[in-house]
Amino acid sequence: MPRLPAPLTLTDADRDRRALRRRRRGDAATAWAFVSPAVLVIVGLSVVPVLWSLLLSFQADDLVTPSRWVGLDNYWALAQDPHFGQAVRNTLLYTGAYVPLSLGLGLVLALALNRRIRFVGLYRTLFFVPFVVSATAQGVLFSFVFDPQFGAANAVLHHLGISPQGFLTDPSQALFVLIAITLWSGTGFCVVVFLAALQDVPQELLEAGRLDGAGRAGLLRHVTLPTLTPVGVFLLLWQTIESLQVFDLVYVTTKGGPLGSTTVIVYFIWEQAFRNFTAGYGAAAAYVLALALLVIAVSLRVVRGRKRHRTQGATS
Numbered sequence: 001m002p003r004l005p006a007p008l009t010l011t012d013a014d015r016d017r018r019a020l021r022r023r024r025r026g027d028a029a030t031a032w033a034f035v036s037p038a039v040l041v042i043v044g045l046s047v048v049p050v051l052w053s054l055l056l057s058f059q060a061d062d063l064v065t066p067s068r069w070v071g072l073d074n075y076w077a078l079a080q081d082p083h084f085g086q087a088v089r090n091t092l093l094y095t096g097a098y099v100p101l102s103l104g105l106g107l108v109l110a111l112a113l114n115r116r117i118r119f120v121g122l123y124r125t126l127f128f129v130p131f132v133v134s135a136t137a138q139g140v141l142f143s144f145v146f147d148p149q150f151g152a153a154n155a156v157l158h159h160l161g162i163s164p165q166g167f168l169t170d171p172s173q174a175l176f177v178l179i180a181i182t183l184w185s186g187t188g189f190c191v192v193v194f195l196a197a198l199q200d201v202p203q204e205l206l207e208a209g210r211l212d213g214a215g216r217a218g219l220l221r222h223v224t225l226p227t228l229t230p231v232g233v234f235l236l237l238w239q240t241i242e243s244l245q246v247f248d249l250v251y252v253t254t255k256g257g258p259l260g261s262t263t264v265i266v267y268f269i270w271e272q273a274f275r276n277f278t279a280g281y282g283a284a285a286a287y288v289l290a291l292a293l294l295v296i297a298v299s300l301r302v303v304r305g306r307k308r309h310r311t312q313g314a315t316s
Helices: 012-056 073-080 082-113 120-132 135-145 152-159 174-198 203-211 216-244 248-253 265-275 279-315
Strands: none
Touching: 012 279, 073 279, 082 120, 082 174, 082 216, 082 265, 120 174, 135 152, 135 174, 135 248, 174 216, 174 248, 203 216, 216 279, 248 265, 265 279
């Protein structure tokens, strides 16, 4: 009669491994139970709209009647649209003026406020307060300040013997006035970030530079500015993205006018989607902007990586 195999028995190690796997599965289930509401919100409010708008950019859709597939026609139309070209030029001019000016003014003010002077805390607060004011409130405020007939700006110019200016109603001035308003509010952020970075400049390097006979200009050029480079790259990327997405201030003050002189890309997208009811066309313009932002971010990341690699190679 054949002998039956002996029943398998679990060792203590096997029991421990099984208990550990069950515990891990239980911990994972508990973690997903806590995380799943946030994941659903992110997917529902971010991922799904992104995918839906991507599909919308290949369709002709007025948000009322059923849409129809048009392929790349929206993108080809953008390339030939003079209004979109004007919006791109306005946005590039706005960005090209605002970003370097905000970084330069922020650095100069941060260097000035990094010294031991009286009421320095008050000065820092005064420079940062405009940053926390909403763009809508800024637009309402400066619409009164730059009013051609009753504004405070023309009243000051009148006392100085200068003829009244059109400001936001003049096509040759409106965009530059918007840049000035944004500088008033956006420079404070650069000041705060640069001030925080200046606190991390190694004091031993500054002392070594002074012992070598370097003056303030030499310390600034060879010690302070190289230390601030990573922060400067971050601010360059941040300010560029912010300026490419400007909308609130334009909507409140000029609504893209006069004569389209302040129509920027985001306002053009809003106008096409919700005023002209060409949602597919507006979605295509939005994805052109998204691609531009992606290219800028990747380019800055590559440049920063190369600089870091060269610096590490030089130190080694």
